[in-house]
Amino acid sequence: MGKNIKYGYTKIVNLDAGKRLADNLSNLYNNDLNVIVYNFVDMLSHARTEMEVLKELADFDFSAIPQLNKQRVLDLARGEYINKAEPIILVGQPGLGKSHVASGLALAACRQCHRVRFYNAAALVNELSLAREQQRLPKFLATALRQQLIVLDELGFIPFSTTDAQLMFQFCSTLHERVALIITTNLKFADWTQVFGSEQLTAALLDRLTFKAHILEFIGESFRFRQRMQQQDQSA
Numbered sequence: 169m170g171k172n173i174k175y176g177y178t179k180i181v182n183l184d185a186g187k188r189l190a191d192n193l194s195n196l197y198n199n200d201l202n203v204i205v206y207n208f209v210d211m212l213s214h215a216r217t218e219m220e221v222l223k224e225l226a227d228f229d230f231s232a233i234p235q236l237n238k239q240r241v242l243d244l245a246r247g248e249y250i251n252k253a254e255p256i257i258l259v260g261q262p263g264l265g266k267s268h269v270a271s272g273l274a275l276a277a278c279r280q281c282h283r284v285r286f287y288n289a290a291a292l293v294n295e296l297s298l299a300r301e302q303q304r305l306p307k308f309l310a311t312a313l314r315q316q317l318i319v320l321d322e323l324g325f326i327p328f329s330t331t332d333a334q335l336m337f338q339f340c341s342t343l344h345e346r347v348a349l350i351i352t353t354n355l356k357f358a359d360w361t362q363v364f365g366s367e368q369l370t371a372a373l374l375d376r377l378t379f380k381a382h383i384l385e386f387i388g389e390s391f392r393f394r395q396r397m398q399q400q401d402q403s404a
């Protein structure tokens with residue numbers, strides 16, 4: 169664990185956002201600093217890029233998306249859903265801040281000393297597939313079960329092959345009611361069959377995921393698009 173922490177510090181402080189995070193860590197003396205740093209490092213090493221997960225709720229402008237209930241998000245950040253292993257589904261069009269909020273919730277969970285992993289959904293399916301090929305799927309699932317929160321970012325961006333859909337289903341149903349899951353997706357529930365293929369499997373998956381889920385809908389105009397427009401206006 170010591171080695172991981174050292175490596176993680178090096179990796180984190182190379183990034184501007186990481187520097188801010190490392191600074192923030194010094195304010196956390198009421199928690200076990202080592203556990204928190206270890207959790208950050210562990211989470212980051214499973215994200216596609218570090219930048220994806222270094223977004224704080226404190227940097228989220230809730231006024232930009234009034235339909236999203238700020239208090240509800242802040243309540244969730246207190247982490248009770250993690251103790252109850254409840255899912256959170258963040259659904260909506262691109263650029264509305266789903267990954268940002270998922271990351272903010274994941275960082276909050278790390279600070280509460282929870283074991284967290286952040287996966288891009290497509291990358292996770294590749295990992296699951298490789299684990300199965302190498303006959304280590306049971307071990308992979310056992311490791312997932314040792315986490316307290318798993319984030320699946322960008323579920324449904326890319327349609328799954330039949331085998332991949334089955335693997336994702338197996339992963340989610342293994343975690344069901346045992347590990348909290350945060351999912352970000354552009355997919356409306358009615359469209360999940362298009363990505364997962366089988367109607368039966370999709371129904372079974374949604375039944376598990378939406379049972380006790382906190383569903384946050386993101387509606388509005390893309391933050392990325394709005395920023396681009398503002399930049400254009402300023403340079404005109």
Ligand SMILES: Nc1ncnc2c1ncn2[C@@H]1O[C@H](COP(=O)(O)OP(=O)(O)OP(=O)(O)O)[C@@H](O)[C@H]1O
Nearest residue numbers: 227228229232261262263264265266267268391392
């Ligand atoms: N309300 C907001 N306040 C501050 N930054 C925001 C807000 N909404 C989005 N952003 C920023 O805009 C960018 C896009 O947001 P994000 O990646 O979270 O969107 P998304 O909903 O996950 O989009 P996609 O569906 O394409 O993955 C990020 O850099 C994010 O930090």
Ligand SMILES: [Mg+2]
Nearest residue numbers: 266267322352
């Ligand atoms: Mg996203």
